[in-house]
Amino acid sequence: MDGILDPLILARWQFGLTTLYHFLFVPLTLGMVLAVAIWQTAWVRTGKLKYLQLTRFFGKLFLINFAMGIVTGIVQEFQFGMNWSEYSRFVGDIFGAPLAFEGLIAFFLEATMIGLWIFGWDKLPPKLHLLTIWGTMAGTWISAYFILAANAFMQNPVGYELNHATGRAELVDILAVLTNPVALAQMPHTIAASVMFGAGIIAGVAAWHLKRGRNEEIMRPALKYGLVSMILGGIGVIFSGDQLGLVMVATQPMKMAAAEALYNTATGADASFSLFTWGTPDGTHELWSIRVPYLLSFLSTHTMDGTVEGINDLQAQYTALYGPGDYAPIIWVTYWSFRWMMLFGFVSIAVAIVGLWVTRKGATTKPWMWNVAIWTSFFPLLGILIGWIFTEMGRQPWIVFSLLKTEAAVSPNVGGLSVLISLLAFTLIYGALAVVEFKLLLKAAQSDPQEFTATDDAIGQGDGEVADTAGADRRATPDRLTVEASVY
């Protein structure tokens, strides 16, 4: 097969497209559900109406996003079998288990709890209703863990044996699969990065309102939550990313070498980290670069005099181990994606730190400062998407590192035309939905938070509960305030 109808290339493009598209929605769900759960807890505990308003306002953004996460997620599960049947046959014994756990333990919980949360506002007592948003969060976070455990097997296969009679990998130790060091480092990395994205959107939306002087009493706390959780999430991303780097060097040294475009093994000061490189287009000849000595050694081994293996040495090793072939990923992709990922992360953290300073009590804020917060709000998402491109492209040519090559994993009986049709269909429908989705999110983000006014008999009529009618700290008794549930 060749040209445009090569099923392998088309299937890879489809997987990349649908997975990245799915991951537009996943991190916002993972990050936003935490904020919504925290605010709803604050509302139930303190009775301050601003927390209820925050819960409802950002809950709406969360929900618009949630439906897309679900429907695009089904595609993910189906296409392992549709496009990658040889892969499914080869690893099904191992890879299927975390997917089944994910469905049984996490998806059922998440899908049930979200329905109760959306439609249960006026049907469940406040504390029970609060439990449903935490249940939703548990479901989404647990599902992230299982799918990362499944992905970790592809990066660093553990807990398996090769059955030479069938040519399949077979599970021998489920605990090893679930405690794969790659999964244990990827999990906090993914969650912390998702908290950053949720934080970025919350801070960006708050900045949009504050720039116009709207909804101060609601959006001030939102901004603060966004900036603080951006910094905390950022710290989590840095530490877990460092850990993930160490694991990567131990399990996939080629990926680290490719991340640095390090062709020859280097030690100590020579194991430098380049911030920027200008080279020939194929990436093999460097013309000019800015380098930090020792840094690559430190990132890879946590010592200043460590040795980092180069692509050429690894290529020779792998050829000896796995036979002739090209074992390096596309270097310019890994090199640049590694840098852009980190750049978007660090800029987000820097904006948050400066943001906290310029919005401190008594400081005057200029319009351009709000604009910076608005326009950098999606930077964490870019970092996350590019990070996935790095980790998946960096594994090539393998689909399961050291066991199965991507080219051997594709469905042999699905023709290029079929894959082209599905690729076009997904591109069109996903593109159309992205436009609708973005408009709806924008509209919801620019609307005013719902008011819970003093006409509610719950306000100021609680037994001995005196309503504080002075602006920001208005209270009500959660048990007595009827909050209308959503209606489709």
Next chain:
Amino acid sequence: MDLAAIWFWIVGFLFVGYFILDGFDFGVGMALPFIGKTDTDRRVLINTIGPVWDLNETWVIVAGASLFAAFPEWYATIFSGFYLALLVILLALIARGVSFEYRHQGHGANWTRWFDWMIVVGSAVPALLWGVAFANIVQGLDMDASFNYMGTFWDLLNPYSLLGGLTTLTLFFYHGLVFLTRKTVGEIRERARALAMKVGVVVAVLAIAFLAWTVLAHFSVLGLVLALVAVLAFVGSYVANLLHRDGLAFGLGALTVAAAVGALFGSLFPNLLPNTDDPAFTMTIHNGSSTDYTLTVMLWAALCILPLVLLYQGWTFWVFRKRIRRSAITGNAADDAADHAIEAERGRAVPAELSAAHSGAHTA
């Protein structure tokens, strides 16, 4: 009983659950243009499944993942073999799912009508194609020695599978209409009942033909028994519907779906996919399954988790057990007047607080 057999039935159970639950979602979606004459009515219909469609759809994700984990060969062959059919199902499920969320976001009548049609088509297409797919599985596929499907998309559209597809299409339509009689009041409830009686006749003809063909061509005792249960349950459901016993009619309708899907699995067992080209390469629960270790680990997980899942999902259905009235959509109690009059005419009680609101609105 061996592990592979246990897992065959667990997967069967998950698909039965999926078809009972998403089956009525599909039916409600298909009912939109027939039962929902006004926008308010269509919103009443959508809100009967609003809180649960998502958890219902999750059953297919869990069923699919369990299929993958327990029978990787089955998963790989079906999903790559039915490539274009599954693509269409996926697109339909995407269109339907987002439409629930998007249609009410308000951009005028055209916007709403567009998403209504996506719900109708997004419900009817999977209802049809799931039947086509399962009939093809029972019938078997033309596979090579590595279980790769060798036929084309058009080979999947044969008389038996098309009959299967029309059976699930109409059966889910009926199932959804009966669900509506249990979840609505007054006009909508009676419209749904009347249409269910008509659709039920078509279901009876198609289902009996399809199940008889299944039993005759792929005989197994279990398949025969379950097919008979399905037919009896359907007759019971139809009669209960006639007698205005909504809950009973729905329960027996669900049993019809369960028994019919069970009959397909019963006819298949212990095969996973008969090979129509060379029976020597038929895929069975033994040459298509994961190792005993994997099946054991998963069995423990399923035994620990599934009862909990059934418990909290059952509780969810109980929380949302109330009938949906027009006033729940419009916020105006007067909109229930006509419905409550019909309910009163039929001698059915209207909850006190609602009838009070109604009479108040009526006199005003």
